[in-house]
Amino acid sequence: MCAVPRVSDEHLAARRQQILDAARRCFLRNGFHATSMQDVISEAGLSVGAVYRYFSSKHELVTSIAQSVLDGADDLFADLATAEPPLPLVEALDRALQFVEAQTGPDGVFPLAVQVWAESLRDPALADFVARLYSGFRARFVVLARRAQQAGELPADADPEAVGAVLFGLVPGFVLQRVLAAGPDPKTYLDGVRALLASHGVEK
Amino acid sequence: MCAVPRVSDEHLAARRQQILDAARRCFLRNGFHATSMQDVISEAGLSVGAVYRYFSSKHELVTSIAQSVLDGADDLFADLATAEPPLPLVEALDRALQFVEAQTGPDGVFPLAVQVWAESLRDPALADFVARLYSGFRARFVVLARRAQQAGELPADADPEAVGAVLFGLVPGFVLQRVLAAGPDPKTYLDGVRALLASHGVEK
C-alpha cells in the first residue's frame, strides 16, 4: 500500500537485459561453468546484490541464456516451410545455411549452442526444452519436404518425415564442421548437396 | 643394497585404465566441470595421491578422456573409403550410421563427444586436436565421394570435396537429432537420403 517508490518498468527490464548481455559475453568467452557470478557481475558493472535481485541463481541465468540462444531460429525455418510458391529444396537449404553461417562466428549463437547441447545432457529441464524445439525445427523441414514432393521434386513414394530429418540434419552437419573443423563455406557445401541430388539413381 | 622393488608394467597400466574408466563414468554422468577430482577418486576406489600419481591434473584427465572418445572412429571411416570394390554411397552411409547409432546411447561416446565439442571451444589445444581429427574424417568421405564419382554414381563435374563434406555432415546431423531430439532411427534416416538421391534433377 501507500508510498510506492518505483523505478520505471523499462528501467527494470533494461537492467535485466544488461545482466543477460553481460552473461552472454562471459559465457561465450569462458563457457557456462568456467564463468563465475563475479565475472558476470563485473562485466555488467553491477553489484552482487543487484544481479541477485534479477536472477535468483546462476542456474537461472544459464537457463535464460540457453533459451534465448535457441529461440529465434524458428522464425527463419517457418518462413522456409511456408513460402509461396514452395521453395525448391536447394534454395531453402541455401537460405538456411546462409542464416546459420552468420551465427557460426565468435559472435554468433552457435558456439553457445554447442554448450547448450552439452548442458542439456545433464539438465533434464533443458534437455526437454531442446528436444521440443529441435523437433519443431525438424517438423518445419518435413513440411518443406512434403511440399517439394507435391511439386514433383521428390519421388512420390518418398517419406517426407525421413527426408525432412535429413534436410534438417544437413544444417547441424554443416555448422559442426564450420565451428570445429574449418569446414567448407555454405556455397561449397550447397554444391555438394546439388551434386548428390543430381546423382544417378543409385540402388545398389 | 641395489633393491629394485618393481610393480609390473601391466599393473601400472591397469591402474591407469582403472582411473580413466572411473573418470569416463563420472564425466558421462556429470560432465567435465561438474565432476570433482574427489568424484573420480571415489569412483575409482583409490586415494587422492594415487590418482595424482598417474595424472598430474584434472585437465590432463579431461584431455585423455576427450582424446580417447574421439579416437577409434577413424578406423571405420578408413574402411568405408578404401573398401574394394568401392562402396555405393548409400551403403557406406548405412554402415557409418549403424556404427554411430551404437554410440548414441548413454554408454556410447557421443554424449561425451558433445562435451568435448563444447570444451574444445575454450581449449585451443583440444580445438586443434578436434579440428585435425575431424578434417581427417572428412577426407575419408572425400575419397569415398571421389570413388563413387569414378563409378559413375555422381555427375562428372561434381566436386568431391564438397560432396565429401556433405556426406560427412550427414553423420553428425543424424547423431545430434538422435541424442538431443529423439531423431529417427538409422533406417528411416537412410530412406530419406535415398529419396533425396533419387530426386528429380532439381535446379531452380
Added chain:
DNA sequence: CATTGTAAAACGAACGCTCGTTCTTGACTG
C-alpha cells in the same frame, strides 16, 4: 628361508583459494 634395505606406490589430512549465495547497510525515491 627369514631378514633387511630401499624405493615405488598409496594414502589422506590439510591448504589456500574461489565459488555461489546471503545479509547488513545506507542512499535515494515518491
Added chain:
DNA sequence: CAGTCAAGAACGAGCGTTCGTTTTACAATG
C-alpha cells in the same frame, strides 16, 4: 518517512592440489 533498490562485506561449502607419512614389493643378504 516508508519503502525500494543497490552495494559489497561476509560466509560456508567445496574445489584442485600438495605433501609428509605409511604401506607394499622385492632384490640382496646371511
